Amino acid sequence: MIELKNASQIAKMRKAGKIVADTLQLLRENVRPGLTTADLDRLAEAYIRRQKAIPAFKGYNGFPATLCTSINEEVVHGIPSLRKLQPGDIISIDCGAIYDGYVGDSAVTLPVGEISTIHQQLLKITEESLAVGLVHARVGNRLYDISHAIQEHVESYGLSVVRDFVGHGIGREMHEDPQIPNFGKPGRGPRLELGMVLAIEPMVNLGTYQVKVLDNNWTVVTKDGLASAHFEHTVAVTENGPEILTLC
Ligand code: MG
Numbered sequence: 001m002i003e004l005k006n007a008s009q010i011a012k013m014r015k016a017g018k019i020v021a022d023t024l025q026l027l028r029e030n031v032r033p034g035l036t037t038a039d040l041d042r043l044a045e046a047y048i049r050r051q052k053a054i055p056a057f058k059g060y061n062g063f064p065a066t067l068c069t070s071i072n073e074e075v076v077h078g079i080p081s082l083r084k085l086q087p088g089d090i091i092s093i094d095c096g097a098i099y100d101g102y103v104g105d106s107a108v109t110l111p112v113g114e115i116s117t118i119h120q121q122l123l124k125i126t127e128e129s130l131a132v133g134l135v136h137a138r139v140g141n142r143l144y145d146i147s148h149a150i151q152e153h154v155e156s157y158g159l160s161v162v163r164d165f166v167g168h169g170i171g172r173e174m175h176e177d178p179q180i181p182n183f184g185k186p187g188r189g190p191r192l193e194l195g196m197v198l199a200i201e202p203m204v205n206l207g208t209y210q211v212k213v214l215d216n217n218w219t220v221v222t223k224d225g226l227a228s229a230h231f232e233h234t235v236a237v238t239e240n241g242p243e244i245l246t247l248c
């Protein structure tokens with residue numbers, strides 16, 4: 001069942017979303033070669049707690065950290081560690097925070113120093129696909145209108161969308177109904193209604209869409225070892241159209 005949020009609930013989610021967005025902005029300003037992913041995690045956790053919010057991922061199904069940090073061929077759910085960022089890496093940072101009982105969820109992929117042209121393209125097209133998808137988060141549209149727009153944008157550049165992981169409804173719980181695939185046929189899926197809040201999150205691979213999970217049971221990597229990018233926003237369906245809640 002898809003839970004609809006009223007205006008006061010969306011106001012709370014806006015606050016949670018802003019904390020997540022500000023955390024990602026802080027990380028964007030700090031990402032550089034030599035820093036470890038554990039350093040980023042510490043920065044993020046301290047910032048979130050200073051805002052009187054709670055890191056949403058820490059302890060979620062046993063996940064040990066505030067951020068998911070996924071480098072290069074890692075798609076999602078990378079665990080912060082003492083691994084140092086290298087020039088030319090790309091790092092996907094996924095962040096969630098709970099404020100006043102509501103969750104915000106957003107992700108970005110950032111370059112570390114100078115990156116290759118092909119990786120620049122991967123980041124650009126993935127971020128664009130999120131924008132192209134979320135504009136369909138309007139009353140009266142169907143859910144897979146979003147999915148289809150993302151897939152079409154990505155595949156028009158010869159890239160692929162991950163099938164095994166999808167976006168989701170969000171509210172008091174980080175993962176609520178509906179699931180939001182980044183692929184599908186337009187005109188299908190649930191009708192979008194006022195008060196739905198959706199975490200839309202294309203995961204885009206340079207090569208095959210196929211992924212596998214590493215032995216740590218968390219880190220998802222591409223099967224072919226080629227790079228992957230991930231962008232995510234929490235978006236409310238309002239009477240004025242889509243409202244991105246995870247903006248600074
Ligand atoms: Mg996320």
Ligand code: MG
Nearest residue numbers: 105199201232
């Ligand atoms: Mg999410």
